[in-house]
Amino acid sequence: MKRWPFVSVFAIAIALQLIGEQFPFSPFPMYSGFSKETTVLYVTDAKDQPLPIKNYFRLSASKVKKAFNTELKNVCKKNGYDDGMATSEDYRAAGQYTLQFLKTQTRAGALAKIQKHGMKLQRISLLMDEKGFHQETEMVGEIAR
């Protein structure tokens, strides 16, 4: 072992890569892949006024996005293609699932407001090119009043 310097570090690092995301193990892939496109998800009421995600649902906007993306992958897998080929119906299905999931996480006080005012899931697409940044917003899910 002593002939191979830092072998313990590299052995654990490679094991983390192989095991993948099984808590507490993780390959720690934060920002390992950059793309010229990304998305942000946020929640609004029926009048498109943004709702404070942490205050309403006890989780962060990044977790909302991760939950949406996980479901989008599942929907596309069921349909027999990769999430890169997702259709607007797939986005709607993942959006509806995400809103139902958010409802289970809603604080008691906020739940009454949602039932009264409804809620929508909005998806911002951000794009970068040599000229700068561009963005588009579309609604991907709705729970009516």
Next chain:
Amino acid sequence: MINLSRLRNLRENVIQHAGWEMFLMRLLLLWPFWLVVTRAVVQVQPKPNGLAHFVDLTWLASPGIGNVLLGLFAVCGALYATGFFVVPALGIITAILVAKGTLINSQGAINHALQLITLVALAQWIVYCLRRPLGWTKRESHLQAVHWAKVTIAASYVSAALAKLFASSEFWIARVPYMALQVIKSNLQSYYNDLVVTTSPIAEKFPHWVVENPNLTRVIFTGGLLLELFAFLALVNRWWALFIGVSMLLLHWSIQILMNLEFKHHVYVLLIFYVNLPWLLYAAVQWLRRTFDKKPLAQP
């Protein structure tokens, strides 16, 4: 000229920490442990991860369980810090961290805040188990436990670097300028969390600067990648640990300024095991004493 023979000295060493240093390390580590133990959890696990594939962990969110866990943690934390019955005490703490972290990561969104602190606890517990201390723990066991905590921290950063190198077919450095989008995304997400604008002036200007200076951005971010890849040098001696620890803290601090992303558990373990503030203060005092205790030379 680089003296290559000195590179041979760059090897992993078990640092001979004093008993009081290791006691303070265990005591300080209780703080990030406590932050995990007291984290709020919800009573669903819609997308099981890790152990949750086999065990229903939603009972952790049941009323009254929080107080039971806090009571257990208080007793086990005291035993762990003082070095008595470390195997059962740290075993229970590790089990709580694994269970809570697993439930938090079973909500359909993997988060990377709690893995490192839990892995550090797990690594230390395995070391103590292998050395089978009965009752009072010997110094050598603590030395090994501290060493393997440091190995685990280094491995997590090396793993993060490997993930960057192997994740995409295109070289990571080539795509670094697209990081600008991530900065905009993170700050938008922070805004939608609380509907409060928290973007720093630097984070406001940074994406546009990246578009204008893509190659300079690549050079700067290569430094961050190399820092992660060479994190294992923290195992050479105290000074390398201090250098890597402070550099990593600066990296996390810059991420926080640019992207509003906190890695507070990572910061705590770096401060405790790599920067080792109590020892740093002790070393500074010793150096000052040596400097001022030197008697002036007699006049000829």
